[in-house]
Amino acid sequence: MNAETTSRQPILAIEHVAVHFGGLIAISDMNFHVGEGELVSLIGPNGAGKTTAFNVITGFLKPTKGRVTFRGTSLNGLKPHEVTSLGLVRTFQRTSVFDKITVFENVLIGLHRRTAASLFGTLMSLPKERNAEAALREQAWEILKLVGIDHQADELGGSLPYGDQRLLGVALALAADPSALLLDEPVSGMNASETARFVSLLNKLRAKGKTILLVEHDMPMVMGVSDRIVVLNYGRIIANGTPSEIQNDPEVIQAYLGQGVKHA
Numbered sequence: 001m002n003a004e005t006t007s008r009q010p011i012l013a014i015e016h017v018a019v020h021f022g023g024l025i026a027i028s029d030m031n032f033h034v035g036e037g038e039l040v041s042l043i044g045p046n047g048a049g050k051t052t053a054f055n056v057i058t059g060f061l062k063p064t065k066g067r068v069t070f071r072g073t074s075l076n077g078l079k080p081h082e083v084t085s086l087g088l089v090r091t092f093q094r095t096s097v098f099d100k101i102t103v104f105e106n107v108l109i110g111l112h113r114r115t116a117a118s119l120f121g122t123l124m125s126l127p128k129e130r131n132a133e134a135a136l137r138e139q140a141w142e143i144l145k146l147v148g149i150d151h152q153a154d155e156l157g158g159s160l161p162y163g164d165q166r167l168l169g170v171a172l173a174l175a176a177d178p179s180a181l182l183l184d185e186p187v188s189g190m191n192a193s194e195t196a197r198f199v200s201l202l203n204k205l206r207a208k209g210k211t212i213l214l215v216e217h218d219m220p221m222v223m224g225v226s227d228r229i230v231v232l233n234y235g236r237i238i239a240n241g242t243p244s245e246i247q248n249d250p251e252v253i254q255a256y257l258g259q260g261v262k263h264a
């Protein structure tokens with residue numbers, strides 16, 4: 001196994017990243033790549049450094065050392081919206097859905113954020129904005145259908161069941177038209193059927209060529225869906241390989257002993 005290579009064109013590169021919190025080393029010398037169109041999962045026992053790594057990779061936390069680049073551009077010092085405009089979009093563990101407006105309006109607002117069509121002009125129904133608005137509404141439907149919540153378009157965001165709110169969170173991320181999606185524990189708190197729906201969405205996104213980095217606790221889900229898995233333990237990468245390589249890796253098995261299978 002080679003921890004630094006992928007057979008696909010690398011687009012997200014984590015290079016010699018270290019994060020120190022005072023005297024605590026949360027991440028030490030982390031190196032890995034995510035290739036174009038690849039689905040990579042970052043896993044590890046509790047406290048391994050996954051959330052810290054995710055925050056560095058999404059540009060939310062500045063590393064103490066090293067750098068993260070997306071298509072060759074360093075994320076160091078970029079604001080969250082600047083990272084998004086590069087095509088790298090994250091979801092949050094807590095959903096960032098607007099409760100008091102409909103599912104459809106949620107996605108429409110997400111689309112407005114990245115287009116030139118002015119919300120004011122749309123509200124005033126000016127001719128130029130009317131055409132742009134029709135195109136945006138069409139795109140909103142496409143996203144809702146892709147995610148599988150189009151039948152709930154008229155429901156309030158806050159009234160959706162938990163799993164569907166997470167799906168709406170992905171729909172909002174997709175409204176930013178990302179080439180790479182970073183998903184933070186997307187199936188935590190979901191029941192088995194919600195998880196199955198989420199996995200089928202991930203497969204659809206892969207078929208569309210999206211690059212996906214997943215930080216997740218649910219081992220069976222990660223094993224089933226990933227092209228490659230990176231395992232962190234005590235802030236250090238201990239393995240980087242295919243699901244079957246990871247499942248049989250003695251150091252990974254040792255790290256997970258006593259942690260149970262599901263909540264690894």
Ligand SMILES: Nc1ncnc2c1ncn2[C@@H]1O[C@H](COP(=O)(O)OP(=O)(O)OP(=O)(O)O)[C@@H](O)[C@H]1O
Pocket residue numbers: 021024025026044045046047048049050051052053
């Ligand atoms: N802001 C912070 N200040 C100080 N220490 C921190 C901070 N954030 C994380 N840590 C420490 O860094 C280490 C890695 O934490 P992190 O939350 O990244 O792990 P994790 O793998 O996401 O854990 P879990 O699976 O439990 O969510 C832990 O020892 C944690 O206590």
